Structure formats: C-alpha cells, structure tokens
Amino acid sequence: MIDYEELxxxxxxxxxxxxxxxxRYSIRWExxxxxxxxxYYGAQAPTKEAVEQADFKQVMLAAFxxxxxxxxxxxxxxxxxxxQYNFVFVAYWLDPLRHERWxxxxxxxxxxxxxxxxxxxxxxxxEVLRVPIERMETLYAYPDYKVxxxxxxxxxxxxTRNSGxxxxxxxxxxxxAVDSLATAMAFPQPVKRHSAGTRWLVHVPKNLTVIxxxxxxxxCGGEQRTDYLVKMRPLLEKGTAHLGQYxxxxxxxxxxxxxxxxxxxxxxxxxxxxxxxxxxxHLEEWSASHRTHLAxxxxxxxxxxxxxxxxxxxxxxxxxxxxxGGQRFEYVNCHPRTGLLPYFEGSRLE
Amino acid sequence: MIDYEELxxxxxxxxxxxxxxxxRYSIRWExxxxxxxxxYYGAQAPTKEAVEQADFKQVMLAAFxxxxxxxxxxxxxxxxxxxQYNFVFVAYWLDPLRHERWxxxxxxxxxxxxxxxxxxxxxxxxEVLRVPIERMETLYAYPDYKVxxxxxxxxxxxxTRNSGxxxxxxxxxxxxAVDSLATAMAFPQPVKRHSAGTRWLVHVPKNLTVIxxxxxxxxCGGEQRTDYLVKMRPLLEKGTAHLGQYxxxxxxxxxxxxxxxxxxxxxxxxxxxxxxxxxxxHLEEWSASHRTHLAxxxxxxxxxxxxxxxxxxxxxxxxxxxxxGGQRFEYVNCHPRTGLLPYFEGSRLE
Numbered sequence: 001m002i003d004y005e006e007l008x009x010x011x012x013x014x015x016x017x018x019x020x021x022x023x024r025y026s027i028r029w030e031x032x033x034x035x036x037x038x039x040y041y042g043a044q045a046p047t048k049e050a051v052e053q054a055d056f057k058q059v060m061l062a063a064f065x066x067x068x069x070x071x072x073x074x075x076x077x078x079x080x081x082x083x084q085y086n087f088v089f090v091a092y093w094l095d096p097l098r099h100e101r102w103x104x105x106x107x108x109x110x111x112x113x114x115x116x117x118x119x120x121x122x123x124x125x126x127e128v129l130r131v132p133i134e135r136m137e138t139l140y141a142y143p144d145y146k147v148x149x150x151x152x153x154x155x156x157x158x159x160t161r162n163s164g165x166x167x168x169x170x171x172x173x174x175x176x177a178v179d180s181l182a183t184a185m186a187f188p189q190p191v192k193r194h195s196a197g198t199r200w201l202v203h204v205p206k207n208l209t210v211i212x213x214x215x216x217x218x219x220c221g222g223e224q225r226t227d228y229l230v231k232m233r234p235l236l237e238k239g240t241a242h243l244g245q246y247x248x249x250x251x252x253x254x255x256x257x258x259x260x261x262x263x264x265x266x267x268x269x270x271x272x273x274x275x276x277x278x279x280x281x282h283l284e285e286w287s288a289s290h291r292t293h294l295a296x297x298x299x300x301x302x303x304x305x306x307x308x309x310x311x312x313x314x315x316x317x318x319x320x321x322x323x324x325g326g327q328r329f330e331y332v333n334c335h336p337r338t339g340l341l342p343y344f345e346g347s348r349l350e
Numbered sequence: 351m352i353d354y355e356e357l358x359x360x361x362x363x364x365x366x367x368x369x370x371x372x373x374r375y376s377i378r379w380e381x382x383x384x385x386x387x388x389x390y391y392g393a394q395a396p397t398k399e400a401v402e403q404a405d406f407k408q409v410m411l412a413a414f415x416x417x418x419x420x421x422x423x424x425x426x427x428x429x430x431x432x433x434q435y436n437f438v439f440v441a442y443w444l445d446p447l448r449h450e451r452w453x454x455x456x457x458x459x460x461x462x463x464x465x466x467x468x469x470x471x472x473x474x475x476x477e478v479l480r481v482p483i484e485r486m487e488t489l490y491a492y493p494d495y496k497v498x499x500x501x502x503x504x505x506x507x508x509x510t511r512n513s514g515x516x517x518x519x520x521x522x523x524x525x526x527a528v529d530s531l532a533t534a535m536a537f538p539q540p541v542k543r544h545s546a547g548t549r550w551l552v553h554v555p556k557n558l559t560v561i562x563x564x565x566x567x568x569x570c571g572g573e574q575r576t577d578y579l580v581k582m583r584p585l586l587e588k589g590t591a592h593l594g595q596y597x598x599x600x601x602x603x604x605x606x607x608x609x610x611x612x613x614x615x616x617x618x619x620x621x622x623x624x625x626x627x628x629x630x631x632h633l634e635e636w637s638a639s640h641r642t643h644l645a646x647x648x649x650x651x652x653x654x655x656x657x658x659x660x661x662x663x664x665x666x667x668x669x670x671x672x673x674x675g676g677q678r679f680e681y682v683n684c685h686p687r688t689g690l691l692p693y694f695e696g697s698r699l700e
Binding site: 002003006007009034035096097099100101104105109110130178179201203205206323324325326345347348349350 | 352353356357359384385446447449450451454455459460480528529551553555556673674675676695697698699700
C-alpha cells in the first residue's frame with residue numbers, strides 16, 4: 001500500500017501532542033496487501049431447526065475447505081427484525097483473485113445459482129465486501145486475541161497512536177489523509193421488494209460504511225464475568241437495538257448482533273455486531289454523541305481503570321468505508337427486511 | 351477524484367521547462383467521475399456468416415438499448431490468431447452501479463448464462479474492465495473527433511502539458527504520481543485450456559495494462575488518404591503483427607486490430623487496436639525502443655510537420671492500468687487462443 005501519511009492533505013483529527021491514555025492496537029500486514037474480501041454468507045428461516053435441516057451449512061463448510069478457500073472463517077447466528085433465525089459465516093480473504101477463483105470453482109457456484117434455491121422456506125444472502133486496505137481500520141484493546149481480519153496471516157498487532165479521542169477512527173483509516181470519505185446521498189427511503197421466490201442484487205453507494213465489532217468474554221471470571229453479563233451486555237444490546245430501530249435518525253441501515261458458535265455448533269462466550277451506516281460521518285456522529293454509545297464508552301473506561309492489564313474482556317472492531325462499485329449484496333428468497341434489501345437501487349435477477 | 355498532483359511523491363518524467371512541440375488533448379470530466387467500465391463483448395466463429403446468423407448481435411443491441419445501457423457503444427470485427435472471425439462491441443459506462451444493474455437486469459443475463467451457449471460453433475467472450483479514473487489516460491491529436499471514452503458525456507477535451515517525450519503516457523496517469531504501477535510478475539507461461547464447450551474465467555493480475563488506440567481516416571482526401579492507406583496503415587499493421595507474434599519479447603499478451611462498422615453493418619473508414627500488456631513498463635519499453643513503433647512515430651511526426659492543422663487523419667488512444675481484482679474476463683465455448691484465455695489463473699465455471 002502507498003504511504004498515505006506521506007500524501008496527507010487533510011489535517012488529522014488528533015490533537016497536537018496528544019498521547020493515548022491507554023494502549024490500543026491495530027493490525028499491520030507483514031507482506032504487501034492491497035485489498036481484502038470480507039464475505040458474509042447467510043441463511044434464514046422462521047426457525048433454527050429449518051436452517052439446520054437445510055444443506056446450507058454443509059455446502060458452505062465443504063466449499064470453505066476446498067481450493068482457494070478463505071484465510072479465516074467464523075460462524076454465528078442472530079434473530080432479525082422480522083423474527084427470523086439467521087445463520088451466518090464471516091469469511092476473509094486477503095487475495096481477491098483467490099476469492100474470485102473460489103466463488104467460481106467450487107461446487108458452491110452451481111449450488112448457489114440453482115433455481116431450486118428460490119423455492120421453500122430457506123432464504124440465502126451474501127454480502128461480499130471488496131475493501132482496499134487504505135479504506136479500512138481495526139482496533140483491538142489487547143494484542144493477545146486474534147479475531148476478525150486479524151485471523152488472516154500474516155497479521156501482526158502494532159500500537160496505534162490514534163486512539164482515545166473523537167476522530168481517532170477516521171485517523172486510523174489511511175485514505176482519510178487525502179479523502180473526506182463523505183456521502184452525497186440523503187438517507188434513502190426504504191422500499192418493500194417482492195423478494196420471496198426471487199433473487200435480488202442491491203447496488204450500494206460509494207462510502208457506505210461497515211462496522212464489525214466483537215465482544216469475547218470467555219476468559220472473564222468472577223466479578224468481571226458478572227460485570228459483563230449484568231452491566232455491559234445490556235448496554236450493548238440497548239445501543240444495538242437503538243440503531244436497529246431508528247435508521248433514519250442514526251444513518252444505520254442494518255444492524256445485526258450475532259452470537260458466535262464453534263465449528264461443532266456449540267455457543268461461544270463471544271458475539272459481534274455487524275452494521276451498515278450510510279457514511280463514516282454517521283457512524284462518528286452516533287459514537288460521539290448518542291447516549292446509548294456514551295453509556296457503553298463510559299462503562300468501558302471505568303472497567304479499564306478498575307482492572308487495567310488484568311481486564312479479561314476482549315473487545316475489538318473493524319471499520320470499512322466501501323469504494324464505488326464492486327460490492328455484491330445478493331438476497332435469494334429472503335424476506336423484504338433482510339440486510340440492505342429495503343434500500344438503494346436493486347436488480348431482480350430471476 | 352483526488353488531486354494526485356497535490357499528492358505527488360514520484361518525480362514526473364517530464365523534463366524541466368519542457369514545452370510540447372505540438373498540441374495534444376486529453377479528456378476531462380465536467381462532473382465527478384470515479385470509475386469507468388469499459389466492456390468488450392465478442393462473438394467468434396470460423397466464418398463471418400456464422401456470427402451473423404447467430405443471435406449475438408440482436409441480443410446485444412437490444413440489451414444496449416435497455417434501461418441502464420451504456421453511455422456509448424462502438425462495433426467492429428477482426429480475424430484472430432486462430433483464423434476465426436470475431437465481432438466485438440465496445441461499451442462504456444461512467445457509472446459502475448448502472449453497469450451492474452444493466453448486466454443483472456437485462457435479458458442479457460439469462461441469455462448469456464444459458465447452458466445452450468456452450469454448444470455449437472459460436473464462441474462468446476467478455477472482457478469487462480473496471481478502471482478507476484486515476485489509473486487511466488487518454489490522448490487525442492485533435493479536439494474535433496470524439497471516440498472511445500470521450501463519447502461518454504460529460505467529457506471535454508483539454509490541452510495536456512504531458513506529450514511529446516518518452517514517459518508522457520505515464521505522467522498522464524494521475525496515480526503515477528504516487529505509485530510505480532509496476533508488476534511483480536514474470537511473463538506467464540501460456541497454457542492450452544480445454545475451452546470448447548466450457549465457460550472459463552481468467553483472473554488477471556494487478557497492473558495489467560490495456561491500450562485501445564484508434565485511427566479514423568474518413569475525412570482524409572487526396573494525398574492524405576493515399577498516405578494513410580499506402581504508408582501509415584502498413585506500418586501500423588506491421589507493429590500490430592509484431593506484438594501479436596512475440597508476446598514474451600514484448601510483454602504483449604493479446605493484440606487485436608479491429609475494423610469499425612456502422613450500426614447498420616457497413617465498414618467505416620476507422621479501425622482500432624486493443625491490446626493487453628503485462629505492465630505499463632512493457633508498453634513503454636516497446637513504444638520507446640522498438641523499430642516497428644519508431645517507424646510509426648517517425649511517420650506520424652513527418653505528416654504532422656507536412657500538414658499541421660490541415661492534417662485530416664485522427665488518431666487517439668486510451669490506456670488503463672488495472673487495479674487488483676474486480677475485472678471479468680470470461681470465455682464461453684471459445685478456442686484456446688482467445689484473448690487472455692491462455693494466460694494466468696483460470697476457473698472453469700461449467
């Protein structure tokens with residue numbers, strides 16, 4: 001990647017001579033990486049059992065294990081705004097050509113495109129994000145738990161100088177040195193597409209912003225576990241719910257809180273939020289000013305002060321500001337409130 | 351687009367205080383444009399008649415006329431290295447989301463993906479290039495004939511300060527201010543794929559370089575027409591043939607010289623070369639040093655001196671240096687020497 005710091009023409013948000021109050025880490029790559037593919041593959045149905053009985057999970061797992069499969073895969077589930085159970089794989093590639101080959105080569109291509117997918121009670125969706133490295137930032141509280149894109153070799157943690165102030169997220173995105181990353185678009189009117197029995201593509205605008213933020217409490221014991229489950233998690237759920245309920249107010253088009261599961265299907269003490277905002281500025285505005293996020297922030301600071309290096313909770317996030325074009329948001333036999341299906345221009349494929 | 355001149359960290363090739371000896375023009379856009387789609391859609395068969403009798407042309411023309419169709423389309427034909435007749439459409443979009451919608455919405459999607467395309471004597475191919483504006487340059491000798499990407503509104507010609515010296519092509523590509531645009535790849539070994547009756551994707555590497563250069567002699571009369579047909583065209587054909595015959599020596603992976611045709615099918619007094627080079631440096635090296643190109647260059651300079659503003663021939667080119675990923679090179683029931691089918695990683699779709 002080009003050294004954007006050398007190219008900087010937009011002033012950074014970091015106050016002069018600011019020192020981060022606590023250590024925070026970002027991912028760096030030990031070889032040159034230009035572009036990451038982060039792909040969400042999901043299946044939905046009225047019940048968990050219906051998803052389990054379908055062949056989605058076996059097909060995906062076989063495909064992931066095949067040639068050119070992802071560098072990392074995680075699994076989780078959530079119940080969406082329409083009350084449907086969704087199972088989701090999050091798969092990462094650092095080599096876009098391997099991902100292209102994988103989507104083309106594997107049995108998956110034939111299975112995914114089979115017209116039989118349009119019948120029955122199962123909906124399928126994929127949100128395949130193509131993210132230039134300079135339009136991405138990551139933040140990890142401790143360098144001892146790799147998750148998200150950090151699971152792709154050859155990642156390494158480095159201390160970031162950009163944390164602890166409002167605007168640090170933007171400063172951590174290299175392209176922000178030369179690009180305001182703004183959107184020209186007003187919040188789009190949602191539409192109700194006739195999506196059952198059909199296959200839709202949604203065409204998302206430039207600078208759409210994606211956040212995946214995770215919580216890992218498996219190592220929390222005693223009072224830290226109690227604190228997470230009794231105080232922190234309810235605050236997170238409240239923030240998540242607020243974003244899901246007030247899209248136009250917040251600029252948040254879709255919000256999903258997933259519980260992670262093991263390869264074998266057992267629930268992990270881990271969860272992640274996955275949300276789309278109309279722009280980075282919308283995400284910043286919510287983070288900087290909304291009471292639900294401020295409550296999360298304040299509680300996290302308190303815990304940090306109380307436990308310091310002995311803190312057992314691991315939190316992290318990755319944020320992408322998407323470039324124009326090249327993304328794939330596909331919804332197959334899904335209900336009309338799935339993901340970004342209510343928004344933007346769409347194409348009905350069949 | 352970001353102002354790359356403001357970001358420059360790589361010295362330009364332009365000699366200090368150099369003034370272009372003759373006026374040359376490039377395209378600028380009167381509104382913000384981020385990315386162009388330049389898409390080549392072709393059909394091949396042993397004879398022209400076989401292509402004419404197939405439904406390719408009607409299907410494509412109907413699709414181009416439909417919603418979200420291209421901003422400009424040109425048509426031509428050529429005979430390829432295997433002796434097959436190829437008819438080709440060159441279509442341009444400045445809005446990648448419109449192109450995505452078009453490929454997805456139109457009847458074309460169903461027709462192109464129908465398994466029946468794998469049978470019979472017709473081969474189909476598409477080479478869909480996604481080009482960030484900062485990885486593109488154009489050069490027109492006179493600002494009175496719009497062709498190529500210049501046919502997309504809202505294009506306008508502006509005088510370029512970067513012409514008339516070796517390295518000017520690179521200097522005209524905005525991203526060259528911050529990026530060497532080099533390839534890490536040695537010239538790839540060609541392979542013979544079993545391509546008849548199958549559908550292949552080819553995955554092209556970063557910084558693959560595309561040139562489309564055109565010649566328009568419809569306005570040439572008298573001695574200028576004679577000069578073009580008797581002297582210039584044979585030189586061009588010799589250069590074209592050399593590139594086609596010595597891929598490894600020149601870095602030129604594919605070279606096609608097409609004759610343009612009217613919408614109604616009549617041949618125009620116009621042609622264009624369309625070539626892929628492993629990198630910009632390969633194209634530069636050939637332009638700067640090979641006798642066949644130097645002969646073209648010298649003859650063009652002579653004619654310029656002789657006729658100046660009265661010159662009637664119109665020549666132009668557009669050069670793209672492709673980013674990593676997001677390109678689509680697809681070959682359906684084609685012979686194994688078609689386009690980039692002999693090169694790079696491939697995926698057999700069916």
